[in-house]
Amino acid sequence: MKHTFLVLFLMGSLAVSAQSSRYTEAMAKQTADLDSSSTFNPENLQQKSNTFERIAEAEKTQWLPYYYAAYMQIMQAFTSKDKSQIDPLTEKATINLDKAEALISKNSEIACLRSLIASAKLTVDPMNRGPVYGPEAAAQLVTAKTLNPENPRVYMLEGQALLFTPEQWGGSKTKAKTTLELALTKFAAFKPESDISPKWGEAYTRGLLQNASK
Amino acid sequence: MTKIALGTILLACCPLFLLAQFTISGIVSNAKKHPLSGVNISIKDSYDGATTKADGSFTFTTSVSGDVILTAGLMGYQTLEMQINTNAAQQLNIVLKNAVNALRVVTISAGSFEASDDKKGTVLKPLDIATTAGAGADIVNAIKTLPGAQQTNDREGLFVRGGTGYETQTLIDGMLVRNPFFSSLPDVPGRGRFSPFLFKGTTFSSGGYSAQYGQGLSSALILESTDLPQRSSSSVGLSVIGASGGLEQLSKNKKSSYGIEADYTNLAPYFKVLKPKQTVSLGPEIIGTSANFRIKTSSTGMLKFYGYANWSKMGFDNNSIEYPGYTESFKLYNNNVYTNLTYKESLGNNWHLYIGASFSANNDDIRADTISKNLIPTTIKVHSELSQGRLMFYKNIGRFSVIRMGTEYQNAVERSAFNTYNANYTDNYNAGFLEGDIYFTPFLVGRIGGRTEHSSIIDKWNVAPRVSLAYKLNNFSQFSVAYGDYYQKPEPQYIRYDRGLDYMKATHYIVSYQRVASDYTFRTELFYKKYTDLVKTVPSYNNNGSGYAQGIELFWRDRKTIRNADYWISYSFLDTKRDYLNYPFRVQPDFAAKHTASLVYKHFVEKIKTNLGVTYSFASGRPYYNPNLPVDKFMSEKTMTYNALSLSGSYLTSIRKAFTILVVSVSNAMGNKQVFGYHYSTDGLRRSEIVPNVGRFIYLGMFMNFGIDRRQDVINNL
Numbered sequence: 019m020k021h022t023f024l025v026l027f028l029m030g031s032l033a034v035s036a037q038s039s040r041y042t043e044a045m046a047k048q049t050a051d052l053d054s055s056s057t058f059n060p061e062n063l064q065q066k067s068n069t070f071e072r073i074a075e076a077e078k079t080q081w082l083p084y085y086y087a088a089y090m091q092i093m094q095a096f097t098s099k100d101k102s103q104i105d106p107l108t109e110k111a112t113i114n115l116d117k118a119e120a121l122i123s124k125n126s127e128i129a130c131l132r133s134l135i136a137s138a139k140l141t142v143d144p145m146n147r148g149p150v151y152g153p154e155a156a157a158q159l160v161t162a163k164t165l166n167p168e169n170p171r172v173y174m175l176e177g178q179a180l181l182f183t184p185e186q187w188g189g190s191k192t193k194a195k196t197t198l199e200l201a202l203t204k205f206a207a208f209k210p211e212s213d214i215s216p217k218w219g220e221a222y223t224r225g226l227l228q229n230a231s232k
Numbered sequence: 233m234t235k236i237a238l239g240t241i242l243l244a245c246c247p248l249f250l251l252a253q254f255t256i257s258g259i260v261s262n263a264k265k266h267p268l269s270g271v272n273i274s275i276k277d278s279y280d281g282a283t284t285k286a287d288g289s290f291t292f293t294t295s296v297s298g299d300v301i302l303t304a305g306l307m308g309y310q311t312l313e314m315q316i317n318t319n320a321a322q323q324l325n326i327v328l329k330n331a332v333n334a335l336r337v338v339t340i341s342a343g344s345f346e347a348s349d350d351k352k353g354t355v356l357k358p359l360d361i362a363t364t365a366g367a368g369a370d371i372v373n374a375i376k377t378l379p380g381a382q383q384t385n386d387r388e389g390l391f392v393r394g395g396t397g398y399e400t401q402t403l404i405d406g407m408l409v410r411n412p413f414f415s416s417l418p419d420v421p422g423r424g425r426f427s428p429f430l431f432k433g434t435t436f437s438s439g440g441y442s443a444q445y446g447q448g449l450s451s452a453l454i455l456e457s458t459d460l461p462q463r464s465s466s467s468v469g470l471s472v473i474g475a476s477g478g479l480e481q482l483s484k485n486k487k488s489s490y491g492i493e494a495d496y497t498n499l500a501p502y503f504k505v506l507k508p509k510q511t512v513s514l515g516p517e518i519i520g521t522s523a524n525f526r527i528k529t530s531s532t533g534m535l536k537f538y539g540y541a542n543w544s545k546m547g548f549d550n551n552s553i554e555y556p557g558y559t560e561s562f563k564l565y566n567n568n569v570y571t572n573l574t575y576k577e578s579l580g581n582n583w584h585l586y587i588g589a590s591f592s593a594n595n596d597d598i599r600a601d602t603i604s605k606n607l608i609p610t611t612i613k614v615h616s617e618l619s620q621g622r623l624m625f626y627k628n629i630g631r632f633s634v635i636r637m638g639t640e641y642q643n644a645v646e647r648s649a650f651n652t653y654n655a656n657y658t659d660n661y662n663a664g665f666l667e668g669d670i671y672f673t674p675f676l677v678g679r680i681g682g683r684t685e686h687s688s689i690i691d692k693w694n695v696a697p698r699v700s701l702a703y704k705l706n707n708f709s710q711f712s713v714a715y716g717d718y719y720q721k722p723e724p725q726y727i728r729y730d731r732g733l734d735y736m737k738a739t740h741y742i743v744s745y746q747r748v749a750s751d752y753t754f755r756t757e758l759f760y761k762k763y764t765d766l767v768k769t770v771p772s773y774n775n776n777g778s779g780y781a782q783g784i785e786l787f788w789r790d791r792k793t794i795r796n797a798d799y800w801i802s803y804s805f806l807d808t809k810r811d812y813l814n815y816p817f818r819v820q821p822d823f824a825a826k827h828t829a830s831l832v833y834k835h836f837v838e839k840i841k842t843n844l845g846v847t848y849s850f851a852s853g854r855p856y857y858n859p860n861l862p863v864d865k866f867m868s869e870k871t872m873t874y875n876a877l878s879l880s881g882s883y884l885t886s887i888r889k890a891f892t893i894l895v896v897s898v899s900n901a902m903g904n905k906q907v908f909g910y911h912y913s914t915d916g917l918r919r920s921e922i923v924p925n926v927g928r929f930i931y932l933g934m935f936m937n938f939g940i941d942r943r944q945d946v947i948n949n950l
Contacts, residue, residue, distance in 0.1 A: 044279055061270075065283040068272035072281045075274070102750045106307050145836070146357045153462055184841060188886055 044073055045082060045214040052086075052218040063094045074114070081125075082214060084118035087111075088131055089218075095138040104142050108135045126166035127216045133158035133175055155179070170208050171216070173201035174223045181230050195230040198223055256316070257291035258324030260284050260304055268306055268328060276301040276313070294318055304328060338704035340669065340679050341712050341746055344437040345378050361428045364832055365845030366878025366899050368931065371428050372413075375453070376849070377830040379757070379785035379802040380438030383851040383874055384823050386908035386922050388413040388421040392438050393761055394781025394808030394824050395450025395738075398723050402453045403445060404431075405536065405574045407590040408642070410618045412453075414518070414544055415566040415596050419908070419922050425542060425568065426522075432458045438785075439740045439759055440714030443665040443681035443698045444624070444636060449720045449738040449763070457538055460489050460526050471895075471933030473497050474518075490525040508925045514547030514563050532578035539571035549603070553913045553920050558605045565597040582629070586638075588622040610651060616724070617645040632677075635668040646724045655728040659721070660688040667698070675704040687721055687735075694719045694735055700742075708749050714742040722767045722775075730773035737764045751792035753800075757785045766812040779810025779818060799833040819867040822909060825851040825874070845880040856909040859916040875904040890936040899929045 067090035074083035136155035177198035183189025267288025274281030389397020414422035476495035547563035624638030667681025698716035766777025853870035880897035
């Protein structure tokens with residue numbers, strides 16, 4: 019009798035570990051090439067966001083697939099040539115982030131993506147949307163920094179904002195350079211929580227830094 | 233023992249882990265049989281699935297056996313769920329239907345131009361109003377560049393489709409604004425009393441508007457005040473004609489805010505440099521203050537207050553045409569206060585509540601004199617007070633339909649004194665309305681409703697039915713028709729002397745077509761408006777006046793063709809005649825022009841961070857009354873055509889931490905002569921032109937907005 023219980027218990031944990039290894043494997047495969055520039059073509063992004071969404075909806079208790087699905091959709095918004103796609107894509111990303119946030123509250127990475135969403139929405143109509151989404155993008159970065167001052171993506175996004183903003187509006191190449199260099203030191207020190215936790219952005223930051231050093 | 237048992241069980245379980253693979257493939261298309269790419273195909277509650285390729289095809293393998301739910305989802309389409317059996321060989325043919333979302337649904341559009349941030353497909357944004365050259369950040373001046381509005385620049389008000397300025401009502405959050413313009417002197421129009429930045433939405437209805445509003449024969453200007461600000465800020469403005477300052481404070485929990493603002497305008501120094509046509513004898517000087525608060529009372533409730541008070545004085549001297557060699561003096565002292573308190577809350581079960589209360593008062597003190605002629609100087613004092621309340625319930629039915637019902641009460645006190653002669657009256661006005669926006673399909677909507685009103689001074693009820701229909705032809709185009717009856721009380725200056733007057737009435741018929749894409753808008757509208765019961769002043773006050781207005785209007789806006797540029801063109805053709813006041817018979821009235829056109833062009837020069845704007849307005853000549861002509865030639869002569877070219881430039885920068893805009897604008901830059909009509913002496917021997925007070929107005933100003941963290945100014949240009 020005792021043994022039967024033990025066997026059932028073991029079986030149960032075995033099934034769970036099989037389940038989670040399937041999850042980690044799938045996620046590891048999907049997140050492996052997020053820093054490679056070849057990932058960032060519309061077809062790939064669409065495929066990846068779909069895959070992450072499938073994993074997210076099958077798991078339902080993991081925040082990371084929702085997070086990555088949103089990230090892919092945001093990148094689709096930024097790379098899309100059709101401005102009218104930006105709003106629906108970012109709205110979709112927002113829904114995914116809301117689901118992620120329901121599973122893990124107060125997360126610096128999620129705040130970073132929300133900042134990107136605001137920036138993407140702004141580009142649709144900078145004249146009219148600037149006053150709303152400009153501050154929103156900045157406020158999300160402030161939140162992200164408060165939640166985790168060691169998150170390198172916060173500094174990467176700050177540096178990017180400084181780099182691409184005209185000087186009259188508070189942008190500055192020299193400041194961008196300092197912030198991006200800080201981002202790189204943060205990347206070097208950054209230890210992701212797991213193999214599949216967010217760690218993207220270092221290669222992109224180097225690219226930005228090159229741009230800022232010109 | 234344990235090991236053996238475990239081994240056995242694991243072995244027994246093995247088939248569970250080594251499942252067979254089933255292949256599922258197919259093709260996805262839309263209703264028009266075009267293949268859809270990027271569709272997310274998945275087996276519910278599993279990782280298995282695929283994304284369709286450019287030709288709409290997909291193929292994948294799954295280890296799940298038996299009956300499963302397959303889902304197919306794509307942005308803009310309804311997600312499809314279907315049951316399939318993985319064991320059978322699958323070659324699926326999937327057809328996705330368009331998603332019916334708020335973006336694609338038809339909206340009521342006949343007769344109305346909407347400027348709003350939060351609604352898509354609107355023609356104008358609030359900022360467009362502020363950045364229109366020649367408008368001087370005045371809402372009504374900007375709206376004059378839209379079809380339907382006349383370039384009637386010698387008297388205040390919005391003259392729409394053959395209607396007078398009195399026939400347009402201004403509403404803030406549903407509450408009537410009795411004196412939306414500064415009181416003015418003859419021939420000098422008063423500006424609007426409030427800034428365009430206070431409103432998140434502006435709807436200009438040139439006809440066929442909702443049963444929610446009444447007492448405007450022609451038009452309604454519906455303003456919706458902003459909600460909680462994004463952040464606390466303070467602002468300072470400095471210009472050649474005055475200074476202003478304001479403060480807006482958002483509470484820490486972001487649930488409430490308050491704001492105060494004050495401005496001072498004095499044109500006297502400006503007029504010393506650029507001599508106006510008339511000699512300035514007083515001011516012009518304006519002191520304005522305003523205050524607001526907004527409280528989010530719950531997740532769905534909002535309490536808003538907005539109020540302003542203004543004091544103005546101005547006076548001009550003119551050469552008298554009546555008595556050559558003498559000077560006519562005209563002085564005006566005005567004070568005005570307006571308050572508006574509204575509350576909105578959701579009552580559950582899709583019911584919503586809206587309550588509003590407002591009090592306003594206006595005081596005009598006018599002194600007119602013909603200097604040294606020893607005639608008795610004239611003193612006119614006009615005082616009006618309006619207290620009003622509004623209660624409305626509305627219920628959402630289904631996804632898009634809504635019904636509204638409400639009631640309004642207004643108590644108006646009108647006092648006037650002409651020297652020692654007094655004429656006062658009080659009117660109690662009640663109204664009720666019921667209206668439904670019924671979606672027969674997402675592409676066909678009907679707005680059906682009616683309004684009933686009772687004014688105590690007229691002592692009669694009226695019933696005004698209103699109907700509009702809109703049909704969406706495709707994603708971009710829609711077709712609308714509207715019909716409605718509109719009643720309005722005669723102007724106080726007539727009711728005051730004759731209590732027997734009845735409501736004036738107008739009936740609108742409108743057909744419109746519009747095509748709105750993300751980068752351009754095209755609209756055209758045909759209308760016919762019938763006037764009955766207009767006030768006549770001869771032989772005695774009566775309601776025997778009548779008239780009509782008909783025409784066609786075009787509007788084109790393009791944000792794409794020219795890089796960094798945005799322009800719109802509007803054209804209105806108006807054929808109108810009316811018999812009212814002292815007119816001997818039906819003629820084209822002196823405030824209406826047959827052809828009106830505007831071109832508004834805005835260009836953003838990236839290199840110098842400057843917005844350049846050009847506005848050109850044209851109107852054909854308006855009739856004027858020449859007393860030397862026989863009666864059958866009444867209003868047969870027309871003024872010269874109206875041409876105005878205005879330029880503006882605004883440079884955006886930041887000074888220290890303040891977001892700063894430097895503005896320079898020149899109205900009537902070419903100095904075109906503009907004649908709006910003529911004044912004749914009683915004997916008809918002498919006349920003077922009615923022209924703008926200043927031929928060309930040059931404005932320089934600087935606006936600074938503080939309290940914004942520099943980081944927050946950032947525009948990310950990824």
